[in-house]
Amino acid sequence: MAEDHKTIRMIVQRQDEPEAQPYEEEFEIPYRKNMNVISALMEIRRNPVNAKGEQTTPVYWDMGCLEEVCGACSMVINGKAMQSCTALIDQLEQPVRLEPMKTFPVMRDLAVDRSRMFDSLKKVKAWVPIDGTYDLGEGPRMPESKRQWAYELSKCMTCGVCLEACPNVNSNSDFIGPAALSQVRLFNSHPTGSYHKAERMDALLDDGGLQNCGNSQNCVQACPKGIPLTTSIAALNREATLHSFKSFFGSDYHH
């Protein structure tokens, strides 16, 4: 009942700068109906006083769209990585614990640097090249059923939740993680994107690539967009089997 908890208890893991030691700080925030984690954080920003009544610095976090499409606001909420913009206070156990995702370098408090994900997308060439010295014209149309299927893969917002969930993405390994793998599948399936399939496959099988998947299948469970990551991975595995046969024995098929 709303009247029962007039305040929300929140424990935030804070860190003043990238190299600083993290510490915990507790807050009590006045309850309003239909709050999400971000509106609770905004409340702290408005009145940066911790639960002990001491004045403190406002908690810093990252956000963009506020509707779960940009991926910027991901953090670990009560032990699970998710988007803070769609995490509703009423559905969370209290005290609500907020931590930054540990897979990425922390910039400050809850904001992390997801550059490694963007670097991975560059590495596997997750785009359709359209620039050239002449007008390439329109590409072929995609069958509707395939478009619908590809649309699901295109929902990835590089939020980092799947990397956070993956036991093989950590400081001991240079695994690029599930998101970039699935994007290779998306762009290889695109009618024009498929022109560069072989290049993407080569990048994908480079160190830190596809082969680092250990099939814990946490990613597919954790992805907020319900992207069939493990299906993409297994399909790429099949592709990689064929690709490596072709490059080992040689092939006259130029694809």
Added chain:
Amino acid sequence: MAENREFFNRRLHSLLGVFPIGLFLMQHLVVNHFATYSPEAFNNAAHFMENLPLRVFLEFVLIYIPLLFHAVYGVYIAFTAKNNLRRYGFFRNWMFMLQRATGIITLIFIVWHVWETRLAHAIYGTEVNFDMMATILESTFMFWFYVVGVVAAVFHFANGLWSFFVTWGITVTPRSQKVLTYATLGIFIIFTYMGIASLIAFAY
């Protein structure tokens, strides 16, 4: 294969786990199972294997060398993971952790087992037969050590077979992967049963 070395190693690791190591494990457990019929049946089966032509060559090419690679690279793989069952307690994540744990247990077991049944044989000339196993397994500690070793090895093989099918892109859809989970569970049950039954036959 200078480029894509990691890819090559990973795939080789996966392949060797099934061919020949997995096949050898199954063969080995089938031979052992003759112990449940009678000591003679086991001795005959074991002697048949022992008298295969080029036995030492076969042992190295089909068992020791692949096993060594699989073990060394496997330990490396196991220690690059950071398990997170507390946060993500899903079935496959459990299998992921157990695959690594049973790999390490199996390695310890196999090192001991090879020492006891092969190297000691080569050095001291102890005869390898039903009686030798019966003597080893008389001790309760060794009996349970073998039980743990056999269960770990069979689990590692059955679940590894599941990963093999995914790693090589044979099972792609969630449905086929699920069916495979049941199939490999069947393999686990059958070979665990055979292994334990043989151990009991040796010991009692």
